[in-house]
Amino acid sequence: MNKGRLRAVVAVSVAGLVLAGSLAASVSTAQENDQAWAALASDYQTTVLPLMKQFCLDCHSTQLQEGELDLERFAAIDAVRQEATVWQRVVKVLDNGEMPPKEADAQPSTEQRKQLRAWVERYLHA
Numbered sequence: 001m002n003k004g005r006l007r008a009v010v011a012v013s014v015a016g017l018v019l020a021g022s023l024a025a026s027v028s029t030a031q032e033n034d035q036a037w038a039a040l041a042s043d044y045q046t047t048v049l050p051l052m053k054q055f056c057l058d059c060h061s062t063q064l065q066e067g068e069l070d071l072e073r074f075a076a077i078d079a080v081r082q083e084a085t086v087w088q089r090v091v092k093v094l095d096n097g098e099m100p101p102k103e104a105d106a107q108p109s110t111e112q113r114k115q116l117r118a119w120v121e122r123y124l125h126a
Contacts, residue, residue, distance in 0.1 A: 033126075036126050037126060040077060040122060040126060041077035043122075044076075044077050044080065044119065044123075045076075045077075047116075047119065048115075048116060048120075049074075049075075051112055052071050052116075054106060055100050055108050056099070056100070057071060058106075059100075071086075074086075084124060087120050087124060091117065091121065094113065094116065
């Protein structure tokens with residue numbers, strides 16, 4: 001085999017290895033992403049949604065929409081995924097201690113507030 005042909009074979013082989021590595025990394029990243037969303041969905045149903053029902057939906061329901069915010073429409077993670085800007089707003093009011101308002105009868109514990117805040121941050125990063 002001449003040197004030119006050998007270089008071409010090596011170049012094609014290297015390109016094939018790079019492509020195979022890229023595809024494997026893409027599959028691995030997609031699987032990790034799917035797992036992250038599955039964990040977010042599970043935590044949303046078991047932790048976030050019950051907290052919202054307890055502390056948020058009295059004012060931010062589909063019917064009332066105080067502050068033009070309807071959190072009730074987020075019954076499942078698929079709806080949440082379509083409205084990242086709403087969740088950026090949720091982070092802001094949580095961080096500023098604006099919600100729930102001080103005069104609200106029900107107030108989340110520090111731990112509940114941290115759980116909600118941590119979930120929203122994980123969601124926004126995903």
